[in-house]
Amino acid sequence: MINLRTSVSAFTLAATAAVGLAATTLPAFANDKLVELSKSDANWPMTGKNYSAQNYSPAKQITTENVKQLKPAWAFSTGVLHGHEGTPLVIGDKMFVHTPFPNTTFALDLNEPGKIDWQHKPKQAPTARAVACCDVVNRGLAYWPGTGSGDALILKTQLDGHIVALNAETGAEVWKMENSDIKVGSTLTIAPYVVKDVVLVGSSGAELGVRGYVTAYDVKTGAQKWRAYATGPDEDIKLAKDFNGKNPHYGQFGLGTNKTWEGDAWKIGGGTNWGWYAFDPDTNLFYYGSGNPAPWNETMRPGDNKWTMTIWGRDIDTGEAKFGYQKTPHDEWDYAGVNVMMLSEQKDKQGKLRKLLTHPDRNGIVYTLDREDGTLISADKLDDTVNWVKQVDLKTGIPVRDPEFATRMDHKATEICPSAMGYHNQGHDSYDPEKQLFFMGINHICMDWEPFMLPYRAGQFFVGATLWMYPGPKGDRQGFEGLGQIKAYNAISGKYAWEKMERFAVWGGTLATAGDLVFYGTLDGFIKARNSKTGELLWKYRLPSGVIGHPMTYTHDGNQYVAIYYGVGGWAGVGLVFDLTDPTAGLGAVGAFKNLQKYTQMGGGVQVFSLNGKNPYDDVNVGEWVGKGG
Amino acid sequence: MKIAALGRVAVAAAIASAALAVPALAYDGTNCKEPGVCWEPKPGYPAKNEIKGSKYDPKHDPKEINKQSASIQAMEERNKKRADNFAKTGKFEYDVSKIGN
Numbered sequence: 001m002i003n004l005r006t007s008v009s010a011f012t013l014a015a016t017a018a019v020g021l022a023a024t025t026l027p028a029f030a031n032d033k034l035v036e037l038s039k040s041d042a043n044w045p046m047t048g049k050n051y052s053a054q055n056y057s058p059a060k061q062i063t064t065e066n067v068k069q070l071k072p073a074w075a076f077s078t079g080v081l082h083g084h085e086g087t088p089l090v091i092g093d094k095m096f097v098h099t100p101f102p103n104t105t106f107a108l109d110l111n112e113p114g115k116i117d118w119q120h121k122p123k124q125a126p127t128a129r130a131v132a133c134c135d136v137v138n139r140g141l142a143y144w145p146g147t148g149s150g151d152a153l154i155l156k157t158q159l160d161g162h163i164v165a166l167n168a169e170t171g172a173e174v175w176k177m178e179n180s181d182i183k184v185g186s187t188l189t190i191a192p193y194v195v196k197d198v199v200l201v202g203s204s205g206a207e208l209g210v211r212g213y214v215t216a217y218d219v220k221t222g223a224q225k226w227r228a229y230a231t232g233p234d235e236d237i238k239l240a241k242d243f244n245g246k247n248p249h250y251g252q253f254g255l256g257t258n259k260t261w262e263g264d265a266w267k268i269g270g271g272t273n274w275g276w277y278a279f280d281p282d283t284n285l286f287y288y289g290s291g292n293p294a295p296w297n298e299t300m301r302p303g304d305n306k307w308t309m310t311i312w313g314r315d316i317d318t319g320e321a322k323f324g325y326q327k328t329p330h331d332e333w334d335y336a337g338v339n340v341m342m343l344s345e346q347k348d349k350q351g352k353l354r355k356l357l358t359h360p361d362r363n364g365i366v367y368t369l370d371r372e373d374g375t376l377i378s379a380d381k382l383d384d385t386v387n388w389v390k391q392v393d394l395k396t397g398i399p400v401r402d403p404e405f406a407t408r409m410d411h412k413a414t415e416i417c418p419s420a421m422g423y424h425n426q427g428h429d430s431y432d433p434e435k436q437l438f439f440m441g442i443n444h445i446c447m448d449w450e451p452f453m454l455p456y457r458a459g460q461f462f463v464g465a466t467l468w469m470y471p472g473p474k475g476d477r478q479g480f481e482g483l484g485q486i487k488a489y490n491a492i493s494g495k496y497a498w499e500k501m502e503r504f505a506v507w508g509g510t511l512a513t514a515g516d517l518v519f520y521g522t523l524d525g526f527i528k529a530r531n532s533k534t535g536e537l538l539w540k541y542r543l544p545s546g547v548i549g550h551p552m553t554y555t556h557d558g559n560q561y562v563a564i565y566y567g568v569g570g571w572a573g574v575g576l577v578f579d580l581t582d583p584t585a586g587l588g589a590v591g592a593f594k595n596l597q598k599y600t601q602m603g604g605g606v607q608v609f610s611l612n613g614k615n616p617y618d619d620v621n622v623g624e625w626v627g628k629g630g
Numbered sequence: 631m632k633i634a635a636l637g638r639v640a641v642a643a644a645i646a647s648a649a650l651a652v653p654a655l656a657y658d659g660t661n662c663k664e665p666g667v668c669w670e671p672k673p674g675y676p677a678k679n680e681i682k683g684s685k686y687d688p689k690h691d692p693k694e695i696n697k698q699s700a701s702i703q704a705m706e707e708r709n710k711k712r713a714d715n716f717a718k719t720g721k722f723e724y725d726v727s728k729i730g731n
Contacts, residue, residue, distance in 0.1 A: 174722060175713075176722070176724050177709045177713075178705040178708060178709055181702070184701050186698070210698065211698055221713050221717055222709070222716065223710075224706065224709060224710070248665055249665045249666075250665065251664075251665045251666015251667065255667065259667055260666070260669065262678055262679055262682070263679075263682065264692070265688070265690065267695045267696070267699070268698070299675060299686045300688045302671065302677070302678040302681055303669050303678055304666065304667060329668060329669065330659075398660055398668060399659055400658055400659060400660055401657065401659045403658060403672075406657065408672055408675060409675075409686055453688075455688075455689065455690075456688070456690055456691070456695060457694055458695075458697035
C-alpha cells in the first residue's frame with residue numbers, strides 16, 4: 001500500500017512537471033485554466049469535477065463523524081417539472097443551474113443565493129418533446145474560462161438540437177449552432193464538454209434510428225472543427241492510421257459498413273453518444289462510449305454492428321480514434337454503451353503502474369482499460385446475476401454469450417439480466433483515489449423481450465421490441481421493490497468492498513469525498529450518505545422529489561456545501577411523468593417502476609446542505625430590501 | 631476392460647466433435663471470421679446478406695435512410711455561414727436569411 005501510494009505520487013509529480021514545462025513553453029490553453037479551477041475545493045467547473053471524472057472532492061469539513069449535523073442551507077426551485085439530471089456547476093461566487101426542457105439556465109449568486117443573476121430561457125419547438133425517447137432530461141452545462149480576447153462562456157445543449165454559448169457574466173447568447181435535427185428524430189440531452197478551446201457535443205436518438213456522431217466546435221466562434229460517426233466508412237468514423245494498433249484483435253479498418261452490417265443498415269444504425277466524457281491531457285485523448293445499434297430488433301440487422309457499443313479514445317485536436325473496443329457486438333438487449341468513464345492511475349496485477357479508465361456498462365460488466373492504448377485490464381460482472389454473458393475473455397476481448405438469454409424474432413426471451421435499463425445507466429459515479437474504490441449506483445432489473453418487425457420512417461420511433469421488466473433475483477418480484485444496489489469496487493482485484501440493496505435503481509450516480517463519505521440521491525426522494533469504507537448508512541434527508549442527478553460539493557466562505565438536484569423523471573420515471581399504466585409502455589420501464597408513485601411525485605430544484613445548515617442568510621439582514629428611508 | 635474403457639472414450643470424443651461441428655446451435659460470439667467480425671446467424675435464421683428477400687427483410691426505403699445525411703449536410707452549411715459571418719463581422723446572426731453573401 002505504501003509502495004503503491006509512493007508510485008502514484010511519483011506519477012502525479014511527473015505529470016505536474018510535464019504540465020509545468022508546457023506552461024512555460026506554450027501559450028496557456030483554456031483547458032489549463034479549467035485544470036487549475038478544478039483543483040480548488042471552491043469550484044466544480046465541469047461534469048465529474050475534473051478531467052479524470054472522478055466526482056471526488058478532497059474537501060473534508062464534512063466527515064463520517066459530523067455528517068449527522070448536515071442540514072439544508074438553502075434551496076432553489078427551477079420552475080420546471082420533469083427529470084432533473086446532472087449537477088450544477090460552481091465557479092467562484094456563482095452557481096450555474098440547468099433544467100430539463102425548455103432547458104432554462106440560471107446563474108445564482110452564492111453570496112446571496114436568493115438572487116438570480118441572470119436566466120436564459122430559450123424558445124424551442126414543442127415538437128422536440130415528441131421525439132425524446134426517455135423524458136425531456138438534460139445532463140448539464142460546461143464552462144470555458146475565457147482568454148484575453150474572449151469572455152468566459154457557459155455552454156449548453158437544447159433538446160431541439162442546438163448548442164449554445166452564453167456569456168457567463170450576463171447570460172447573453174454569444175453563438176448558437178444546429179447540431180441535431182428533430183425532424184429526423186435527433187435530439188440533444190448530453191452535457192457539452194470543454195477541452196482546450198473546443199466544445200464537444202454528443203447525440204441522441206438511436207430509438208429513432210439516428211446514426212450517432214460526436215462533434216467538436218471552436219468554443220470562441222462556434223465553427224465546426226471535426227465530426228466523427230459511430231458507423232459507416234472509416235473516413236466518417238475518423239480512424240487514426242494506427243487505430244487499434246496495440247490490439248488488432250479488436251478489429252481495425254473497414255468494419256463500419258458491410259463487414260458488420262447488411263447493406264445500408266449502418267445509415268440508421270444508432271451508436272449515439274449521450275453519456276459522459278473524460279480527458280487526459282497527457283494522451284491528448286478524450287474517452288466516451290457509443291450507444292446501441294438500431295433497431296432493438298436484432299434480426300433486422302445481422303452483423304457485429306460496429307462501431308456501436310464501443311469505448312473510444314479519440315484525439316481532441318483531430319477527432320481521430322486511437323482505439324475502439326466494442327463491448328457488446330451485435331447488441332440484442334439495448335445495452336447502450338454510453339456510461340460514465342472514470343480515470344485513475346493504479347498498479348495492475350503484475351505491479352505495473354498504469355493509466356486506466358473504468359467504465360460500468362449497461363451490459364452488466366465493469367470494464368477497465370489501459371487508456372493509453374485500449375488494452376483490456378479487467379472486465380468483471382457488476383453483480384453475479386448477470387446472465388447474457390458467461391464471461392469476457394480478456395485475451396480476445398470477446399464476451400462469451402449464453403445463447404439461452406439471446407433475443408430473436410418469433411421468440412419471447414425471458415429472465416434476461418440485466419434488462420435494457422442495464423445494471424448501470426446514465427448515473428455519473430465516483431472514484432476515491434486514496435482508497436482506490438469506485439462507488440457505483442447500480443440497477444437490479446431483469447426482463448422478458450420479444451422483438452417485432454417494423455419499417456423505418458425518418459422522425460418516427462424505430463424500436464421493434466416489447467419488453468417486460470421486473471426486479472432482479474435479489475429484489476422483491478412480488479412487491480416490485482429492490483430494484484437497485486450501491487457498491488464499492490476495486491478494478492484491479494475485481495473485489496467489492498461492500499454492497500447494499502436499495503428500494504429503487506440508483507439512477508443518478510455518486511459523489512465521494514475525503515471525509516470518507518459517499519453521497520447519492522435516490523428515486524424515492526432521499527439524499528443519503530454512507531461511510532465509504534464500510535457502506536454503513538450514516539445520514540439521509542427527505543427531498544421534495546426523487547433524484548436522477550449526482551451530488552456535488554463546493555466550499556464557499558469557508559463552509560463546505562453539498563448540492564443535489566431533485567425532480568424525478570428520466571427513463572425510470574416515465575410512467576409517473578407521463579401517467580402511463582401499461583407495464584410494457586415507456587419501453588418497458590412502466591411495469592418495473594409501477595411503485596415509484598407511492599414514494600414520490602414530480603418536482604424540480606436544487607437543494608443545498610451544510611453542517612448545521614450554515615448559510616449566507618445566517619445574517620438575517622443579507623438580501624433584505626432597504627427602502628429610501630433606511 | 632481396457633478395450634471397453636477405450637470404447638467409451640471414443641464415443642465421448644465423437645459426441646464432442648459432433649457438437650463442435652454445429653456451432654450455429656450456439657451463437658456465442660467466439661467464432662470469428664476475422665478480427666472484430668464474429669457474428670453468426672442463429673439456427674434457422676438467415677445468414678448475413680440473406681436477410682434481404684427473407685421474411686425478416688427490413689425493406690428499407692433508400693429515400694428514408696438517406697434523410698439523415700441530407701439533413702446534417704444542410705445544417706453544416708447553415709452553421710458555416712453563421713460562423714463565417716460571425717468571424718467577419720464580430721456580430722453573431724443565427725438567421726441565415728439575414729446573412730449576406
